[in-house]
Amino acid sequence: SEVVDRVYKEYMGDAESPAQVRDGLLDAMGDVYFVISAVEVARYHRDAGNPVYFYEFQHRPSSAEGVVPEFVKADHGDEIAFVFGKPFLAGDV
Numbered sequence: 001s002e003v004v005d006r007v008y009k010e011y012m013g014d015a016e017s018p019a020q021v022r023d024g025l026l027d028a029m030g031d032v033y034f035v036i037s038a039v040e041v042a043r044y045h046r047d048a049g050n051p052v053y054f055y056e057f058q059h060r061p062s063s064a065e066g067v068v069p070e071f072v073k074a075d076h077g078d079e080i081a082f083v084f085g086k087p088f089l090a091g092d093v
Contacts, residue, residue, distance in 0.1 A: 016025075023071065034076065 011024040042052045057079040060072070068075065 019071065026071075 008029075012021065013024065015021045015024055018079040038054070042054055042093070044053045058073045059078075059082070060074055061078050061081065063081075064072065064075075
């Protein structure tokens with residue numbers, strides 16, 4: 001079908017290696033589990049007349065070194081230390 005072809009092209013493009021296929025699948029799964037629902041909620045807020053800000057956090061924290069694979073840029077929740085400050089996560093408050 002045309003939809004399947006468009007989705008495949010969006011996420012797989014011209015993938016030539018297993019790493020490119022992995023990255024395409026990770027992008028697709030991230031969109032299914034996080035982005036689609038976040039956009040839906042953002043639209044509800046917008047339609048209610050509220051300002052909406054949307055961002056994608058991609059900074060790989062130094063704490064990920066040796067813990068998660070190199071291809072992982074930022075996991076869900078990694079932005080918390082940057083938004084609220086590391087002292088809150090370290091129990092220093």
